[in-house]
Amino acid sequence: MRAWLLNDTSGPGSYRLESIDTPEPGPGEVRVHLRASALNHLDLWVSRGMPAPHRFPHIAGGDGAGVISAIGPGVSTVAIGDEVVLNPSVACGNCHACLSGESPYCRSYGILGEHLPGTLADEVVAPARNVIAKPAGLSWEEAAAYGLVTGTAYRMLRRARLSAGDVLLIVGIGGGVASMGLQLGLAMGATVYVTSRDQAKIDQAIALGAAGGFDSSGEFSKALKKTAGRAADVVLESVGPATFNQSMRSMESGGRIAVCGATSGPKVEISMPYLFFKQIEIIGSTMFNHAEFLAATELVGSGRVQVMVDSVVPFEDLPVALARLDAGDQLGKVVIGR
Numbered sequence: 562m563r564a565w566l567l568n569d570t571s572g573p574g575s576y577r578l579e580s581i582d583t584p585e586p587g588p589g590e591v592r593v594h595l596r597a598s599a600l601n602h603l604d605l606w607v608s609r610g611m612p613a614p615h616r617f618p619h620i621a622g623g624d625g626a627g628v629i630s631a632i633g634p635g636v637s638t639v640a641i642g643d644e645v646v647l648n649p650s651v652a653c654g655n656c657h658a659c660l661s662g663e664s665p666y667c668r669s670y671g672i673l674g675e676h677l678p679g680t681l682a683d684e685v686v687a688p689a690r691n692v693i694a695k696p697a698g699l700s701w702e703e704a705a706a707y708g709l710v711t712g713t714a715y716r717m718l719r720r721a722r723l724s725a726g727d728v729l730l731i732v733g734i735g736g737g738v739a740s741m742g743l744q745l746g747l748a749m750g751a752t753v754y755v756t757s758r759d760q761a762k763i764d765q766a767i768a769l770g771a772a773g774g775f776d777s778s779g780e781f782s783k784a785l786k787k788t789a790g791r792a793a794d795v796v797l798e799s800v801g802p803a804t805f806n807q808s809m810r811s812m813e814s815g816g817r818i819a820v821c822g823a824t825s826g827p828k829v830e831i832s833m834p835y836l837f838f839k840q841i842e843i844i845g846s847t848m849f850n851h852a853e854f855l856a857a858t859e860l861v862g863s864g865r866v867q868v869m870v871d872s873v874v875p876f877e878d879l880p881v882a883l884a885r886l887d888a889g890d891q892l893g894k895v896v897i898g899r
């Protein structure tokens with residue numbers, strides 16, 4: 562089969578298209594012939610060693626959809642020819658965390674394309690429990706594109722207990738998780754505000770249903786309170802030190818801030834009295850469990866949440882797609898077609 566291989570961590574220019582043996586599924590595993598894959602920033606980060614792949618050569622890619630092409634011993638839940646979507650959240654399935662439904666806390670938790678060979682290839686092998694039926698109304702490109710970002714945003718909003726009527730603030734709109742957070746927040750009945758340094762991205766968010774948007778580099782907590790008449794119940798954060806202080810100040814008492822990333826750096830300083838007097842909750846969140854993946858799939862499959870596909874790039878043109886993602890030019894998901 563063809564696969565885009567990483568042999569080192571010197572950056573996205575290291576991806577090489579090569580021909581390798583097609584993998585065979587082991588017990589409890591299936592092989593999926595991919596009809597489409599989608600890129601995430603993770604595919605850039607692993608190429609730069611942040612984090613470094615566990616072994617070389619490595620196949621990146623967390624998102625994908627396709628047709629079951631082989632099943633391993635003991636698999637009875639799917640059959641060859643079934644059309645499926647991959648859940649990139651891989652765990653042991655047997656430990657206390659997994660059995661209680663919280664696979665992201667599994668000690669052997671991993672992500673397809675980071676800890677395991679991923680979807681930037683013709684075929685991928687995954688545990689059978691990591692494939693679900695492709696929603697009938699989605700194209701292959703849409704089915705490949707929603708998984709990682711929708712699941713991640715859904716878990717953040719669930720853990721932050723977003724309710725209908727809440728004010729939700731999404732800091733740094735434009736990325737995949739933030740964009741899905743906007744749509745999910747609207748579907749859940751929240752009033753959603755966004756921040757960005759790019760007015761075009763704010764305008765696009767408003768076109769999608771956001772109630773307003775503010776400059777990420779300004780005092781957006783004041784702007785929010787002035788516009789909305791109150792502060793936020795829930796804030797989604799992925800920027801870190803550049804915005805965290807303003808994000809904290811953007812919350813009502815009892816507010817929850819869910820954090821899934823820190824693109825501007827790893828450390829922030831917070832005011833402890835502010836934290837406890839305002840009874841703020843800071844919630845770290847990463848990836849999602851299977852139930853959250855199914856809930857995200859239901860929202861996408863039913864059309865309540867739209868999959869935003871920026872572009873579909875042919876498999877052999879992966880470097881073009883990576884460059885587009887790296888430059889931040891995309892509006893929605895960059896899909897690798899077949």
Ligand SMILES: [Zn+2]
Nearest residue numbers: 653656659667
């Ligand atoms: Zn486990």
